[in-house]
Amino acid sequence: MRTVRTLRxxxxxxxxxxxxxxxxxxxADTGKSDDVGGKKTVKLTVPSWVxxxxxxxVAKHILEKELGYKVKTQQMGEVLAWDALSKGxxxxxxxxxxxxxxxxxxVETKKTVVKGxxxxxxxxxxxxxxxxxxxxxxxxxxxxxxxxxxxxxRTAESGDKGELLEGSPDxxxxxxxxxxxxxxxxxxxxxxxxAAQITAIKKYAKEKKPFLTYWWTPQWLNAQIDxxxxxxPEYKEGCDADPKKVACAYPNTPLQKFFNADFAKxxxxxxxxxxxxxxxxxxxxxxxxxxxxxxxxxxxxxxKWVKENESTWKAWLPKK
Amino acid sequence: MSVTVTDVSxxxxxxxxxxxxxxxxxxxxxxxxxxxxxxxxxxxVLGSVLxxxxxxxxxxxxxxxxxxxxxxxxxxxxxxTHPLFLxxxxxxxxxxxxxxxxxxxxxxxxxxxxxxxxxxLVAWRAAGLGRRGLRVALTSLxxxxxxxLLGMWDATxxxxxxxxxxxxxxxxxxxxxxxxxxxxxxxxxxxxxxLDTMQVLPAFAxxxxxxxxxxxxTPAALVCTVIYAAPPMARLTALGLRGADPAALEASASLxxxxxxxxxxxxxxxxxxxxxxxxxQTIMMALSMVVIAALVGAGGLGEEVYSALSTTDxxxxxxxxxxxxxxxxxxxxxTAAAGDRIGEPTPAGSWLHGGRAWALVAAAVAVAAAVRTTxxxxxxxxxxxxxxxxxxxxxxANLTFTEVWARExxxxxxxxxxxxxxxxxxWSVLLLVAAVTWFVGNWAAAVTATAAMAVIGALGxxxxxxxxxxxxxxxxxVTLVLGFLAGxxxxxxxxxxxxxxxxLDAMQTMPQFVYLIxxxxxxxxxxxxxxxxxxxxxxxxxxRITTQGLREVDPAAVEASRSLGASTRQQLFGVQLxxxxxALQLAVNQGVVLVLAVVVVGGLVGGGALGYDVVKGLSRGxxxxxxxxxxxxxxxxxxxxxxxxxxxxxxxx
Numbered sequence: 001m002r003t004v005r006t007l008r009x010x011x012x013x014x015x016x017x018x019x020x021x022x023x024x025x026x027x028a029d030t031g032k033s034d035d036v037g038g039k040k041t042v043k044l045t046v047p048s049w050v051x052x053x054x055x056x057x058v059a060k061h062i063l064e065k066e067l068g069y070k071v072k073t074q075q076m077g078e079v080l081a082w083d084a085l086s087k088g089x090x091x092x093x094x095x096x097x098x099x100x101x102x103x104x105x106x107v108e109t110k111k112t113v114v115k116g117x118x119x120x121x122x123x124x125x126x127x128x129x130x131x132x133x134x135x136x137x138x139x140x141x142x143x144x145x146x147x148x149x150x151x152x153x154r155t156a157e158s159g160d161k162g163e164l165l166e167g168s169p170d171x172x173x174x175x176x177x178x179x180x181x182x183x184x185x186x187x188x189x190x191x192x193x194x195a196a197q198i199t200a201i202k203k204y205a206k207e208k209k210p211f212l213t214y215w216w217t218p219q220w221l222n223a224q225i226d227x228x229x230x231x232x233p234e235y236k237e238g239c240d241a242d243p244k245k246v247a248c249a250y251p252n253t254p255l256q257k258f259f260n261a262d263f264a265k266x267x268x269x270x271x272x273x274x275x276x277x278x279x280x281x282x283x284x285x286x287x288x289x290x291x292x293x294x295x296x297x298x299x300x301x302x303x304k305w306v307k308e309n310e311s312t313w314k315a316w317l318p319k320k
Numbered sequence: 321m322s323v324t325v326t327d328v329s330x331x332x333x334x335x336x337x338x339x340x341x342x343x344x345x346x347x348x349x350x351x352x353x354x355x356x357x358x359x360x361x362x363x364x365v366l367g368s369v370l371x372x373x374x375x376x377x378x379x380x381x382x383x384x385x386x387x388x389x390x391x392x393x394x395x396x397x398x399x400x401t402h403p404l405f406l407x408x409x410x411x412x413x414x415x416x417x418x419x420x421x422x423x424x425x426x427x428x429x430x431x432x433x434x435x436x437x438x439x440x441l442v443a444w445r446a447a448g449l450g451r452r453g454l455r456v457a458l459t460s461l462x463x464x465x466x467x468x469l470l471g472m473w474d475a476t477x478x479x480x481x482x483x484x485x486x487x488x489x490x491x492x493x494x495x496x497x498x499x500x501x502x503x504x505x506x507x508x509x510x511x512x513x514x515l516d517t518m519q520v521l522p523a524f525a526x527x528x529x530x531x532x533x534x535x536x537x538t539p540a541a542l543v544c545t546v547i548y549a550a551p552p553m554a555r556l557t558a559l560g561l562r563g564a565d566p567a568a569l570e571a572s573a574s575l576x577x578x579x580x581x582x583x584x585x586x587x588x589x590x591x592x593x594x595x596x597x598x599x600x601q602t603i604m605m606a607l608s609m610v611v612i613a614a615l616v617g618a619g620g621l622g623e624e625v626y627s628a629l630s631t632t633d634x635x636x637x638x639x640x641x642x643x644x645x646x647x648x649x650x651x652x653x654x655t656a657a658a659g660d661r662i663g664e665p666t667p668a669g670s671w672l673h674g675g676r677a678w679a680l681v682a683a684a685v686a687v688a689a690a691v692r693t694t695x696x697x698x699x700x701x702x703x704x705x706x707x708x709x710x711x712x713x714x715x716x717a718n719l720t721f722t723e724v725w726a727r728e729x730x731x732x733x734x735x736x737x738x739x740x741x742x743x744x745x746x747w748s749v750l751l752l753v754a755a756v757t758w759f760v761g762n763w764a765a766a767v768t769a770t771a772a773m774a775v776i777g778a779l780g781x782x783x784x785x786x787x788x789x790x791x792x793x794x795x796x797x798v799t800l801v802l803g804f805l806a807g808x809x810x811x812x813x814x815x816x817x818x819x820x821x822x823x824l825d826a827m828q829t830m831p832q833f834v835y836l837i838x839x840x841x842x843x844x845x846x847x848x849x850x851x852x853x854x855x856x857x858x859x860x861x862x863x864r865i866t867t868q869g870l871r872e873v874d875p876a877a878v879e880a881s882r883s884l885g886a887s888t889r890q891q892l893f894g895v896q897l898x899x900x901x902x903a904l905q906l907a908v909n910q911g912v913v914l915v916l917a918v919v920v921v922g923g924l925v926g927g928g929a930l931g932y933d934v935v936k937g938l939s940r941g942x943x944x945x946x947x948x949x950x951x952x953x954x955x956x957x958x959x960x961x962x963x964x965x966x967x968x969x970x971x972x973x
Contacts, residue, residue, distance in 0.1 A: 045617075048630045074617040075627055076536055079941030080528075083396070084536045084617070102941070105396070156730035157846050157926070165845065169936030190932050191845035192924040195629040199840040200926075202632075206717075292631040295705065 042263075042270045043072045043091045045081040048170075049194060050220050054287035055094040055119065057298035059277055061306050062313055067269050078170055082258075086112040091263040092274050095119055096256045098172060107258075114264045116257030120278035121218060125172065125250035127164065128215040131226035132208055143182060143232050150185035152210040161187040165213040167197040174246040175214055178232065181247035186212070201225060218281045220292040269318045276316040283312065353759065360755045364748040376746045376782035383780060385944020392943045395532045405533075413539035416485070420538045424481035432473060432696045434689030436464045439650065441681040447657030449677070456653050463646035470639045470704060472621060473696035479610055479620035480647065482538065483603070486545040490602050494550040495595065498557025502591075503583075508558060515551040520913065520957040522920040523548055523612050524934045525950025528943050531616050541613030549605040556598030560591025596659040603651045604829065610644055611831040615938070625833050634712045634837050635705025641834040648829040649822075716841040726848035729794075734847055738790040742783050749786075750774060757962045765962040772958040781952045787929040788919060789956055791847055795854040795915045796960075800908060803859050807866025807907070808892065817867060824860035832857060832921045840925050850922025850931070857921075858914035862907045869903020870896055905965070912960045919953055930956075 042063055044056050060071040074090065082102040084090040094116075106113040129140055133152075139145045146162070153162030164175060164186045179186050191197040197213070198221055204211040205225045215227060232249035239248040257274065264271050283305075290301035306313060399405045427435055444457035467476040497515075501508040523544050530540040564587045572586040614622030624640030741749070753773045758766035776785045810817040832853055843849040873896050881895045897904070923931025930949040937946015 046627070048627070050630055053627075053630070074537060074619070075614065075623050076617040077615060077939045079939065080531055080536055080616060083532065083941075086396075087400075087535065089536050105393075110397075155844070155846070156727045156735075159735075168939065169932060170939040189845065189926065190928055191840075191926050192922075192928070192932055192935060193629070193836070195632050195837055196840045196845045196849075196925045198632050199837050200845040203716075203841055203844065295631070295633060295636075 040068075040268070040270065041070045041072055042267075042274075043074065043089065045084065045090045045093055046073045046075040047078060047081070047093075047095065048075070050288045050292045051121070051218055051284050052095040053291060053298050054284050054301070055277075057291075057302035058287060058305060058313070059094060059274060061299070061302040062316070063270060063273065065306075066317065067273060069270050082106060082113070085258060085260050086110065088112075088260050088262060091260050091267065091270075092116060093258045094274070094277070095121070096258055097123055098253055098256075112261050113258050114261050116259045116264070116275055118278060119255040119257055121255045121281045121284050123216060123218070123253040123255050125214070125216045125253075127175075127212060127230040127232065128227040129210065129212055129230060130205055131228050133210040134228040141228055141230050143184070143230055146212075146230065147185045149210070149212075153186070153212045155189070157189045158187040161185050162212060164188050165197060165200060165211060166190045167214055168192065168194045170194075171214070172250075173214060174240060174243065174250075177244055177246045178248075181245065182233070218285055218288070220285065220288040223285065223289055224293065272318040273316055276318070278316075279312065283309070357755050357759050360751060364744075364751055367745070367748060375742065376777035376780075378780075380778060381780040382778055383944075385942070385948055388944040388947050389942070392529070392532060392941075395529075399533070409533055413534040416534075416539045416542045417537070419485045420481050420542070423484050424478055427477045427481060430685070430689045431691060432468060433691050434685055435477065436461070437688035438681075438685045439464055441684055443650065443654040443657075445677055445681050446654050448661050452657060456657050459653050460650045463650040466646055467643040468696040468700060469702050470642060471696075471701035472624065472640055472643045475619075475621045475624050475640065476643045476647070479622070479644070482541065482545075482610075482613065482618060482620060483606055483647070483651075486542050486549065486609075487599075487603050487606050489542070490546045490549040490606060491553050491599055493546060494553025494598065494602060495557050497550065497554035498595075498598070499561070501554065501558035502561025502587075511554070515554060516957070516961070517954055518547050518551050520916055520954050521950050522917075522931075522934050522953055523609060524615075524920045524938050525946045525953075527612070527616060528938050528941065528946060537617045537619075540616045541609075541618035545606050545609040545613060548609055549602045552601035552605060553595070553598040556594045556601070557591065560594030560598075561587055563594070564590040593659055593662050596655060596662065600652060600655040600659065603655065604648060607644060607648050607651075607829055608831070611833050622831070625831050629833060629836070632837050633705060633709065634834070635708035637834045637837070638708045639704050641830045644831060645826050645829045649825055652825075712838055712841070716838060719842060722842040723844060726843040726846055729848050729851075730846060734790060734794055734851075737794065738787050741786040741790050746777055746782065753959060753963075757959075761962060761965070765965075769959045769962040772955040772962075776952050776955045779948050779952055781930065781933075781948060784929045784933065784949070785952045785956060788927075788931065788953070791851055791922065791927060791929070792854075792912075792915050792919065792956065792960070795851040795858070796908075796911055798851065799855045799858045799862055799911050799915060802855070803862030803907065803911065804866055804904070806859070806863045808870065810863060810867040811870035811896075820863070824863060827856055828860045832918060833924075836921070836925055845926035847922075847927050849925040850919075850927025853921055853925060854915045854918040857918045858911050861910045861914055865903055865907040865910060866900075869900035869907070872903070873899040908964045909961065912964055913957065916953060916957045916960070 044060065046053055046056050056073060060073060063069040063071050074084070076084065078096075078099065079102065081090060081093055082099060085093055086106045107115065127143075134141055137149065140149050150162030153164070154160070155163045157163060162185055164179065166173060166175060166188050167190075169190070169192070175188050178184075179188065191200055201211070201213060201215075201221065202225070212230070213227075233247060235249045235251045240246045240251070257277070259267070259271065259274065264275075267274075287301050287305045290296045290304065291298055294301075296304070399409075430438065440457050440460045443460040444453045447453040447456035467473060497511060501511050526547070527540065527544055530543050534540045534543055568586055568590060569582060572582050577585065610620065610622040611625050612622070614620065614626045617623075621640045621644050625637045625644075628634075628636035628640065744752075750770055750773055754766045754770040757769040776782060806820070810820060835856065836853070839849045839852050843852055877895050877899060878891055881891050886894060919927070919931040920934050921931070923929070923933070923935045930953055933949035934946050934953070937943060937949065
């Protein structure tokens with residue numbers, strides 16, 4: 001009885017495997033069809049922060065309304081977007097804050113991704129305190145005096161040290177190294193997501209409490225809550241080369257665009273348009289604020305901006 | 321009702337070690353054991369004080385992140401050329417995408433009237449034709465109407481399409497696994513830890529490898545959902561097959577049925593009810609993956625929730641979360657009603673019965689679809705995000721005591737607990753785990769738990785794991801206290817339970833991402849926020865199981881104690897709670913599993929430790945980091961499971 005059952009099971013399993021291998025006898029598509037309903041399609045990633053959503057929304061609006069493309073957008077994490085870009089699941093990333101590991105892997109080694117030039121916006125990371133606190137204690141804006149104020153930044157999470165509020169795991173940060181190398185009386189507390197960090201900052205600001213946070217520009221929240229940067233030892237080329245020895249400020253990062261290599265070559269007008277797409281921090285913030293502050297949908301915000309700034313985007317269109 | 325005194329004492333006796341008399345009895349029997357454990361505790365404390373505390377020794381760790389990152393790179397380099405991908409995996413992922421697209425296109429072609437008609441009529445037919453069917457149908461109608469009203473129609477369709485395909489795949493896989501486990505004891509034993517791991521390993525940890533292998537968007541999301549949602553189907557199918565009445569099997573065997581025939585005609589039909597319950601659970605689990613699927617670009621309602629987070633727009637997240645809850649309620653009521661009907665006699669002579677009724681349903685849907693109302697009319701939508709945001713702001717501005725409470729909780733409970741755990745020498749933690757598991761269970765459980773703890777140390781995440789453990793323990797205690805309290809109240813007042821039911825439904829199925837922002841606004845980006853999120857998620861199950869357990873206590877025993885003059889309090893503590901002990905134990909065990917499931921979400925609101933590492937692994941593409949933390953969470957789950965399950969295993973979920 002038992003052997004019969006075993007035999008039957010074996011036969012069933014063999015059958016199943018045989019069937020599977022039959023269906024798999026031809027090589028699969030690696031999936032890069034670009035035509036949907038006769039229209040050329042461009043695939044863009046929507047990063048999770050608002051500034052980058054503004055880029056994508058404006059690019060999408062112009063591609064669809066002016067150039068007759070169909071734009072498919074997909075929301076995903078940054079590293080995943082790089083991977084999708086390399087595979088051709090995404091055609092372009094419009095705002096990248098620097099991913100040296102991915103750049104090396106995909107741009108230099110595999111050559112599946114190519115640089116798309118500057119976005120025109122310069123990003124800067126730093127440590128910030130609220131303006132109301134800096135006004136009362138002007139010397140807090142120098143790192144040398146931070147230990148004096150550690151007590152003011154203390155929370156239940158940081159124990160007897162001052163709290164340095166950190167954001168999402170996505171972000172580039174050397175803060176733990178900077179704190180220990182500059183011998184600061186601080187402790188990092190990871191909020192874990194941008195949403196949690198912003199909510200915590202808003203909470204502090206409402207109660208007019210002192211706080212110290214890892215923060216960056218451009219960011220839509222800066223229009224609502226005034227923050228002042230704390231001066232860290234000046235950034236010099238290579239001072240952040242060894243992650244363990246970092247004791248200097250963050251560099252200014254001109255934000256970059258990246259394209260899938262095939263798209264850059266055969267993308268026609270869409271690729272040319274995205275290559276030409278550059279705008280200023282102020283222009284990006286204008287759209288970002290409409291989305292984040294006035295709670296407009298990205299589409300509506302893009303439409304409004306495009307209507308009011310014809311001269312700017314006309315220059316991005318491919319020359320006929 | 322006349323029950324004699326001896327009868328009562330007998331019932332209390334069979335209730336086991338819970339009641340006062342049997343506790344002392346049990347203590348007497350295991351006096352040696354208790355003394356041993358006590359001596360061990362003293363020894364550990366003395367030893368720690370004399371030798372000083374310390375974490376896991378660095379020499380005893382093995383870093384697995386290197387090989388994992390290498391595997392990661394191999395996949396990236398080979399996935400366009402290697403035959404394994406070209407001839408197998410890519411087929412899978414293309415099929416998955418096509419299937420979901422196909423279902424979405426069908427739904428889209430039906431038009432909104434067609435989809436509503438299909439949802440309502442299927443619910444009505446599945447729940448039976450009587451008054452109950454009507455009620456389920458009305459619930460479905462309301463659910464669909466609200467999805468449309470909130471302006472989430474298209475996203476809802478996308479989510480339903482993903483759900484249909486993933487639930488179908490999970491149910492099929494689960495049923496196959498369950499079949500194997502139900503028919504063979506050895507397979508059952510082998511599969512149990514696999515199923516446990518499938519549920520406790522955070523999806524965040526394995527999302528990245530699946531994205532690399534299957535591609536972003538639908539395929540990776542689908543595979544992750546299937547992995548997470550298949551276990552309940554497998555468990556309940558196996559349970560149903562095992563629980564089949566031996567007499568019925570005997571009868572069919574004596575009629576000369578072969579093994580296969582017996583399976584088809586007797587065992588599977590007898591297990592139908594359990595399998596349907598499994599399907600119900602599978603659907604619920606799959607729905608809880610909607611937002612996580614959005615992290616890799618699967619779209620739908622999850623994406624609406626996720627993108628609302630970047631502008632900290634609670635209202636918009638809520639508007640997308642409500643349809644998820646409503647889909648869950650629609651599917652839950654429909655499958656539950658269908659399950660209840662199994663075995664009921666069908667009303668004879670009714671022409672609205674069997675195939676004819678289904679044909680009618682199909683015809684009605686076809687007519688509705690023929691009207692060709694493509695998408696939900698814009699005019700029929702209502703934007704709730706502004707009022708919800710206003711309400712949220714008002715609440716967080718006025719509930720100021722929460723912050724003080726969070727601070728005190730962190731300072732006086734969490735910090736000492738964490739510091740003690742981290743300070744304890746590693747060997748004493750292992751000894752303590754071994755002693756406690758041995759004390760409540762048996763030596764096999766003790767070996768497993770200790771080994772799991774040792775794995776945590778060997779992975780090099782000792783301190784982080786103990787930090788997470790302290791948070792889990794605190795969350796568990798809060799959940800159990802509140803859950804038992806609410807459960808007792810619900811069991812005594814039926815109206816309260818009916819009242820609470822939709823609230824509990826919402827707490828369980830509303831994506832945690834929706835209440836992340838309010839929680840941080842109330843409690844700050846702290847570990848307390850993480851604990852609150854865990855309590856909200858785990859509470860409903862504990863309340864439900866407690867209520868159920870207390871309700872099922874033999875009414876005769878309660879009646880008897882009342883006739884003996886026991887006060888309400890005495891009835892509760894002397895009779896009901898001891899008799900409901902198995903249910904209470906299951907509640908504790910479920911509490912552990914569910915609290916652990918939210919550790920990762922805790923990492924998003926300031927919980928730090930393992931949860932943060934898992935999120936970081938996904939978002940920075942560091943597979944080694946994420947997987948290491950994920951495995952540590954599974955090990956913590958093993959330890960806590962062995963400590964809380966005592967002798968008998970919970971059968972379900």
